[in-house]
Amino acid sequence: MDRRQASAGAAVPERPALVPKDVAAEAAVWITRLHGGHRTPQMEQECRAWQARSAAHRLAFERCTDTWQDVASLTLADYASATAARELPGSRRAARSLPWRSSLAIALALVASVMALRPWSAGDAYDTGVGEQRVVVLQDGTRLSMNTSTRIRVDFAESQRTVKVERGEAMFEVAKDASRPFVVRAAGTEVVATGTAFMLQTSPTAKPGDQALAVTLVEGQVVVRSAAGEGRxxxxxxxxxxxxxxxxSRSDEAQRPATATRVDRPLMDQVLAWRRGEARFDNVSLLEAVDEMNRYDRVPIVVSGTAGERRVSGVVKTGDNAxxxxxxASLHGLVVRNHGDRLELVQP
Known part of the structure; x- marks a missing residue:
């Protein structure tokens, strides 16, 4: 794809010198998709829209476009020498001797060959640990942002793109493909989309074996339905x-409709706060706030007595329970007791 044809607009005076790794990865996916066998005018339009998001997106695409031109001139010997440079003593010096563009071209060539031989992945799994967040660009260009303690399985086929959220929370920015719907399965439901952005969160309930589900639509349209074989x-x-x-909420009683079904319109800034490493509370109980904070830290907070009834509002950084x-404790006149494996908030 010629860079002039795909340009998102006039160049801006200042461009970032560095491109985030996730943006560079997305640009590489766009390049390989556009040079594949299923290029369409709609795909080109979506690529231009992707570039228009920021100067970093445009710069990443320009660099990958330039790099793609080098792929044809590379040989297996180039790849072998680059690999050997990383394995031999003094490899850091040797690796630097290889032009950065050639190194990136090798990487793009390998990505393209993998996509050509294996256009759809099956059974891929992605995980995040406690307090970890991760961005994954799937092979169709869908951007998957995973929150703490999340596990997701991806199974793409020719007729349907299927993702299963086994636990946790994620945001899906789905690449448009009207011929292959994007289906996310979680807690006995299916969220069906073709090109849109939405968030999905699963969490256990007080009753063992049950799950709570929250689906928040950011843009576009989705259909939420009961999954086959999971009851109504x-x-x-x-x-x-x-x-x-x-x-x-999902009940173990498969023949009974879900309980406590509710549709509302939350503050989007609050729902998306985790992507900024924050938790935003609006007059919630201290117990609710602690439950949210404990998702991001291996040393949990426990609240004793009636202290959990205090109200909390504000924006706090996640991953720092201490x-x-x-x-x-300072705000509500409580005392913190450090038990090593947990922090306890109690009344004095």
Whole structure:
């Protein structure tokens, strides 16, 4: 694809010198898709829209476009020498002797060959640990942002793109493909989309074996329905519009509709706060706030007595339970007891 044809607009005076790794990875995916056998005018339009998101996106695409031109001139000997340079003593010096563009071209060539031989992946799994976040660009160009303690399986086929969220929370920015719907399965439901952005969160409930599900639509449109063989969790499929959030609970009683089904319109900034490494609370109980903070830290906070009834509002950094506990103690006149494996908030 010629860079002049795919340009998102006039060049901006200042461009970032460095491109984030996830943006560079997305640019590489766009290059390989556009040079594949299924290029369409719609794909080109979506690529231009992707570039228009930021100067970093445009720069990444320009660099990958330039690099792609070098692929044809590379040989297996080039790849072998680059690999050997990384393995032999003094490899850091040797690796630097290989032009960066040639190194990237090798990488792009390998990506392209893998996509050509194996156009759709099957059974790929992605995980995040406690407090970890991860961005994955799937082979169709879909951007998957995973929150803490999340496990996802991906199974793409010619007729349908299927993703299963086994636990946790993720945001899906789905690449458009009207011929292959994008189906996310979780907690006995299916979220069906072709090109849109939505968030999905699963969490255990008080009853063992049950799961709570929240689907928040950021843009576009999705249909939420009961998954086949999972009972009638939803009486009828729900067509969601941007800004809506669906919350429901999955019961072990497969023949009974889901309990506590609710559709509301949350503050989007609050729902997306985790992507900035934050938690945003709006007059929630201290117990609720602690439950949220514990998702991001291996040293949990426990609340004793009636202290959990205190109200909390504000924006806090996730992954730092010690600081959060001290702040709550100072604000509400509580005491923090450090037991090594947990922090306890109690009344003095």
């Amino acid at each position: 969790l939803l009486e009828t499929p729900l067509v969601m519009v941007p800004g809506q959030r669906l919350r429901l 600081s959060f506990a001290e702040a709550m």
